[in-house]
Amino acid sequence: MSEVRALLLTDVVDSTQLSERLGEAELAALWAAHDRLARDLLPVRRGREIDKTDGMLLLFEAAADAVAYAMAYQRALAKLNPPLKARAGVHVGPVILRENSQSDVARGAKPLEVEGMAKAVAARVMSIANGGQTLLSADARNALGEITLRVESHGHWRMKGIAEPIELFEVGEADALFVPPPDAAKGYRVVREGDVWLPARNIKHSLPAELDSFVGRRETLAELARRLDAGARLVSVLGIGGTGKTRLITRFGWSWLGDFPGGVWFCDLSQARSLDGIAYAVAEALAVPLGKEEPVTQLGNAIAARGRCLVILDNFEQVSRYAEETLGRWLKRATQARFVVTTREVLGLVGEETLALAPLPAPDAAVLFVQRAESAKRDFQPTEEDRAAVDPLVKLLECLPLAIELAAARVRVMPPRTLLSRMSERFKLLSSTGGRRDRQATLRSTFDWSWDLLSLPDKAALAQLSVFEGGFTMESAEAVLDLSAYENEPWTIGTVQSLLDKSFVRRASDGRFDMLVSVKEYASEHLRTEGRFPGSGPAALAAAEARHSGYFAGLGEKRAVAGACVEIDNLVAACRRAAARGAAEESAGALEGAWAALNLRGPFSVGVELASIVSGTPGLGKAARAIAERIAGSALDASGRTAEARTHLEAALALAREAQDPWCEARALANLADLRDGRREEARASYARALALARELGDWDLECKVLSGLGALETQLGRIEEARAHWEAALALARKTGTGAGRAACSAIWAACT
Secondary structure, eight states: OOEEEEEEEEEETTHHHHHHHSOHHHHHHHHHHHHHHHHHHTGGGTOEEEEESSSEEEEESSHHHHHHHHHHHHHHHHTSSSOOOEEEEEEEEEEEEEEOOHHHHHTTOOSEEEESHHHHHHHHHHHHSOTTOEEEEHHHHHHHOSOSSEEEEEEEEEETTOSSOEEEEEEEOTTOOOOOOOOBTTEEEEEEETTEEEESSOOOBOOOOOOSOOOSOHHHHHHHHHHHHTTOSEEEEEOOTTSOHHHHHHHHHHHTGGGOTTOEEEEEOTTOOSHHHHHHHHHHHHTOOOOSSOHHHHHHHHHHHTOSOEEEEEOOGGGGGGTIIIIIHHHHHOTTOEEEEEESSOOOOTTEEEEEOOOOOHHHHHHHHHHHHHHHOTTOOOOHHHHHHHHHHHHHTTTOHHHHHHHHGGGGTSOHHHHHHTGGGHHHHSBOOSSOOSTTSBHHHHHHHHHHTSOHHHHHHHHHHTTOSSOEEHHHHHHHOOOTTSTTOOOHHHHHHHHHHTTSSEEEETTEEEOOHHHHHHHHHHHHSTTSSTTOSHHHHHHHHHHHHHHHHTSOHHHHTHHHHTTHHHHHHHHHHHHHTTOHHHHHHHHHHHHHHHHHHOOHHHHHHHHHHHHTSTTOOHHHHHHHHHHHHHHHHHTTOHHHHHHHHHHHHHHHHHTTOHHHHHHHHHHHHHOOSSOHHHHHHHHHHHHHHHHHHTOHHHHHHHHHHHHHHHHHTTOHHHHHHHHHHHHHHHHHHTOHHHHHHHHHHHHHHO
């Protein structure tokens, strides 16, 4: 549990020079005197020593005690022979205190450990101070209250490892100099301009101006800063068009400008198509006139000459084939430089780190919509109905910044509630209504830009992947994708990886992938339209859907409910598609899997609807009709329509017997027995016959289900001993089959009967 404490860190300056100037004995005596005076001051101010190196980490109950100690400590150092100076930093914040055991202390551990961000902040505050200077964080200053000592602000400082700038104060005697500390590697002074903090000192750059407000992305900005601080030389910010990559790295460049004394250089590569195009764009950003020297070499030398600088290469995807010849060489030549690239695909360079840019969080997306709507229409005053429409609207826009900005511009002609109702016309709605003519003037043109960069196999694969609903696995992709028309038929795994690297496909979880709805709709349009890639058109759509429904029809009930029924949308779509094209037996197989998931997740009404659709499919055999009737009965029973359920289940039983399908017969009998319509003896007989069939078939799962039903029935009839016997048998089977849910259910009900 955290506790609020005052932390004081000190550090004796010029200790290395002291060790060189003094002999070992004299230096040891000086440090002993230092330690003695520092420790003698602690009891007076109720402080506790936590750690010691060239300075000390001290813990106090109150900021006033920490400051009083720091003043006394600085005065005492000045009286030593030779006199010493120390920098000191005070911060107040929550810390976690952990006592070490006596045995650990005996082995050299500190008696008390202090953990928490407050410790890092105190260290940064101390690192900025000059020798003899004591600095306070804003939290320490606020906790200090009114004191007789002089306290002056030295402005706000951005410090490494701390997301937001912190105001620093100096505390001292009235005659102290109060000179602002100089900028250093671990911190520098910043001033506020609008909503961004800029370095107080002048640093050269070629960053574009930000023309409107920046919303959200604080965690992503902090993560990018963390990676560069940790030593990353190259970070590629990945994302599909419209996620706001350019805006993010522009804000990063402005906000962390002071981290790069060699400047921040923004290079727009959107018009580059060749190596010379890259060189021209980078030279223009760096203000380097290209001469007779080979341009990539000249630019590498120019970047290296700027020392610690940041080079931003925006829109690298269309020239990624030149990455090794340009960026790869610059990384080797300019060792102090850092590079951030925005791209829709991984570059594959040694040392490259990737930072995937997801759509905005929903709350930030709503804020962005309102702000842009207010900019588009100065008198924009949303009604309560409009406000209620914003959240679902931005979710339908998938929280994609470009889509939100384009939609917000439409408030000039229609309110948010109307926009929401028109989302079926997504690509018409999301186009610029002003003078914008660049590749992001519409959502479609943004996607077109990325589509044009794909290889033909990647185009075919992306289009075919659009038939999935709710995502896909690599196994299902291998079953659905047909790339046999291409030379040396591409490997499905490699193709999906390529689309993932190019940000068209997202990793939803381990082993599962999906696409933004906007991307899916865009890809689907290409699949069904002739001339978009070799073989595209209605026939390609029909063939891909047929492969999709064929795969999911054979999935089986166990796999249909795996992963919390994650394939439910694919199963429902497969059932509908198979029935629509008249694949009767296939539609029945897909129906079984779909109902297995719907029975657990709902809605049951979809199960009723699908069973009706399958039942009406021409050419449906008796066994398949029995499946459709049985599932119709089960879904109706789950929906509380017991009388209708019995009619369908009795029809299923008759059809199963005609088709000589004992498995379907056993299921239909068990479903009939499950009906709670008062026919208990009839239910017992049905369970008994179902149990016999299940044992003949060796179907342990079905046997377990029937035994559970019998246990419940016997309990209702007051036959507790018989019920217990059935539950024990069901539980034993559940343990044997390893069905966790069935085992838990059996255990719970059996426990209730004992």
